[in-house]
Amino acid sequence: ALDYVRAALQKVRESEAVAIVKFNYDGRGHTYVDNEKFNQLIHDCEPGAPKGRAWYETGEVNKSDLCNVPGHENLNWIQYHLLQLGNVFSEYEDCIMAVKGGIFGPWGEMHSSSYARTKEGYHWLLKALLGYVPASRSILVHAGGVMAWHNVEYNTHYSFSNLMPPPANDSPAARFGMFNDSYSAGSSGGAYNDNGSLSEGYALIGNGAEGDFNRNAAMDWIRNQNNFYGGETVGPGDSGNIYPRFPNVVYEAAYARTTHLNTGYNQRTYKLWGDFIYNKQNVTAPFTPPHDGVSRTAMFDPLYDGRSGMEYMRDRLGYRLVLREANVASSVKQNGALKFEGKIQNVGFGNIINKKKVSVILKNGSSVYTAPVDLDVRHLND
Structure with missing residues (x-):
């Protein structure tokens, strides 16, 4: 497996490119079960992970979690695998853009996993990533997970209602960016949390209530980190969902400093951007996001007058x-x-x-x- 990872990164190096590296145990999402339909049934995909609800409700580490590799018996299997991958990361540091910390759960999206349901799980995972990912490279996680790690590591009490401040340059906290697997999706049962991606980890911080989440606070956290932020879009939903549509989507992209998006997913959302005529009237039309009811206006760039919204989004991702x-x-x-x-x-x-x-x-x-x-x-x- 390590040789496979090396070969893949070698191709990236030979093409003089960089890549976002992601490692997880269920990239196809085969272990996903709809929690709302099955009473939060958990089907852990991580090696050595406990099965069922009892474990994540106690947060206790079982001996079964630990690996049996001589000399590394103090590590669980995920920590041991990261130890091995860390050597590869160091070899190919020059062609790694960032490392996604999404390891737990189906698709590596940090949900539907026992490990992802405790602050202790986030703490040891992020601590391991900080140790094994080269110090020059960022780690992409979720805001709630980072604050859960910070609260355990530094005895703080940060949450979406008591937001973690901008981190000091070169501090461990400054190394974390954000991945959003439902970028600009907007509402999920009225929570406006991008199908839970923005609010992931909310149960581990603050009062643990979903109502503690605030979309503006999540955007502020992402902006304050001043790090990589991106992911993949999903379907745009009904026509009344303004979040994946212009001008809201470009306003939030600029505010959150979006750096990258999946080129292939989701094509229905990208078609909306491609069909949008980028002109002053369309771009500067006032819009009011329902999560706070505040009217906003996006900035217009005359250089793109008459072109498509997709062209503008493409050319503004990351730095230019x-x-x-x-x-x-x-x-x-x-x-x-x-x-x-x-x-x-x-x-x-x-x-x-x-x-x-x-x-x-x-x-x-x-x-x-x-x-x-x-x-x-x-x-x-x-």
């Missing part, structure tokens, strides 16, 4: 650097310093998260000179 002004000294003495100055604007939804190599390239006819520059483009505005 535009050179607005560039100047270079007209002359330089031998062994002197050649001075540059200019203005670069990021017009994308997101910011630069991973450190980049920066070089200055000088060309004179067929002669090319490249010089590395000690510049961290993640902090151009600092």
Whole structure:
């Protein structure tokens, strides 16, 4: 299995690309059971995981959870597998964009699993990921799960009604981004939580009530993290659901600093974006999300006037650097310093998260000179 992962990442490296790495035990969702229809029946897919409701209601660790590999008997099977994967992550750090922390449950969506129903489960999982994923790379989880980890690790009491503040640069908390497996879905029984993806982990923080969740607070948490945020859309629902539709979807994308979306899922939602005519009248039409009843207006970019909403969303995911002004000294003495100055604007939804190599390239006819520059483009505005 490790050789398979290495081979896949080697292909990414050879194509000079980067990839979001995800590992889970049920990528096809075969163990999913509709909790509402079957009284929260749990069918754990993780190796060594306990079966049934009794375990996750007590939160106690059973000896059956632990692996039997000599020298690692203190780890459960998931921790041991992450230990093994950590070596591969280090080998291919350069071609990893981020690592999804979605390991528990069907599709790795962190629900319908005993482990995902305790704050202790989130704590040891995120602690393991922090140790095994290279420090330069982000870990994508859910807001509620991160706050559950933080509360156990630092004895805090954060929740959607007592929001975790923006993390300090280079702190463990700053390494967490967010994945949303129902991006912009909107309402789920009136909760406006993107089918539970935004509110995942709510039961483990605050008062544990679903009513404690607040969509605005979730968006604030994502924005405060200033990290990777994205996932996959689902079907758009009925015509009255404004969340996956323009102009609401582009407003939230900009606010939450969306960086990436699944190219293939969901095509029905993407068709809506493709059919949307991006012009000032359509984009700036006031809209009122039902989760708070506050009217808002999205910003219009005249560069895309008359084009499709899909084009705009595609071109604004992540960071998009535009050179607005560039100047270079007209002359330089031998062994002197050649001075540059200019203005670069990021017009994308997101910011630069991973450190980049920066070089200055000088060309004179067929002669090319490249010089590395000690510049961290993640902090151009600092």
